[in-house]
Amino acid sequence: MHSTPSPEHVIDEINQQMMRSSAAVEQYSGPEYLLAHERAAFDELAAEVRGQPILDLGVGGGRTVKALRALSEDYLGIDYSPEMVAACRARFPGVRFELADARNLVTVPDASIALAVFSCNGISMVGHADRLAILREVHRVLRPGGAFVFTTYNRDSPDATSGFEFPEFRPSANPARLLVRAYRWVRETAVRVRNRRRFVPHEVRTAEYAVINDRCHDFGVMLYYITLADQRRQLEAAGFAPDAPAFEHTGRRITDGSRLDSMLLIARKPR
Ligand SMILES: C[S@@+](CC[C@H](N)C(=O)[O-])C[C@H]1O[C@@H](n2cnc3c(N)ncnc32)[C@H](O)[C@@H]1O
Structure with a gap:
């Protein structure tokens, strides 16, 4: 008899499959800019x-490698997608990358890291219990006083409640171009509809957080949303210092809440 897979497991499978796809590897392998x-x-x-x-968690295609190695060459990038790790190794020969899961950092000793980073909402790609496991692991590997910089989706943003969206259609006066655009629009719409129908039943909404079928990757992922206040409570429960400083992607420090979709926090392991 088969047992029903847990929501954590289903969310994990959906997101890992996307992060192993050539489209995702290509998308994350180009850029090297930093957000504000x-x-x-x-x-x-x-x-x-x-x-x-x-320690650069969920390094993806390596967007943050140059900026972090400018701070320190004592650098390790990890990702659970073998395809992302291969892309990083090809892009940055001689730099240390490992195939590893942020929920279980077996090769990283206790209290050995000064700065851990999980950028671009990577921590939002796992369910609730797995997110808590990541916080426990990051807390374990950080030195006392060490910092954990991460971005997460904001449940106070309109994105947390938005539903299905069709792709944008840009008409053209050129008939050949119009045809190509129409074909792409139909193909993209079909992918979105198919993903939405498969994944929306796995959405989870609780008082503390929501895991929603997000429009990212054509509705091909499940992403964790939380408010700043709940994220700070969650960090404190995991042993981090209270009142983690937070920023919007514009670089503005958040003092009075935010409605933008993603926020960055600097969590500290107490000394
Ligand atoms: C949204 S991408 C961001 C990639 C890169 N950090 C950037 O900013 O461009 C998130 C990355 O985190 C990785 N990831 C998600 N959950 C992970 C986990 N539990 N352990 C390791 N990597 C994970 C994914 O494979 C993906 O490469």
Whole structure:
């Protein structure tokens, strides 16, 4: 007899499958810019982490590698997608990358890391119990006083309640171009509809968080949303210092809440 897979397991399977796809690897392998809130956080931490061990969780195609290695060459990038790790190794020969899961950082010793980073809402790709496991692991590997910089989706943003969206259609006066665009629009719409129908039944909504079938990757992923207040409570329960400083992606420090879809926090392991 087959037992029903847990919501954690289903969410994990959907997201891992997407993160192993060639489309996702290609999407994350090009850029190397930093967003304004990442720049603000790294600038704030630069003096204390310069030359110290840095752990880049969910490194993807390596967008943050250059910026973090400019702070310290004692750098390790990990990802649970073998395809992302292969892309990073090809893109940055000689840099240390490992295939590893942020929920179980077996090769990283206790209290060995000065700065851990999980950028681009990577921590939002796992369900609730797995998110708590990541916080426990990051807390374990950080040195006392070490910092965990991560971005997460904001449940106070309109994105947390938005439903299905059709792809944008850009008409053209050129008939050949119009035909190509119409064909692409139909194909993309079909992918979105198919993903939506398969994945929306796995959405989870609780008082503390929601895991929703998000429009990212054509509704091909399940993403965890939480408010800033609940995220801070969750961090504190995992042993981090209270009132983690937070930023919007514009780089503005959040003091009075935010309605933007993603927020960056700097969580500290107490000394
Ligand atoms: C949204 S992508 C961001 C990639 C990169 N950090 C960037 O900013 O462009 C999230 C990455 O996290 C990875 N990831 C998600 N959950 C993970 C986990 N539990 N352990 C390791 N990697 C994970 C995915 O494979 C993916 O490469």
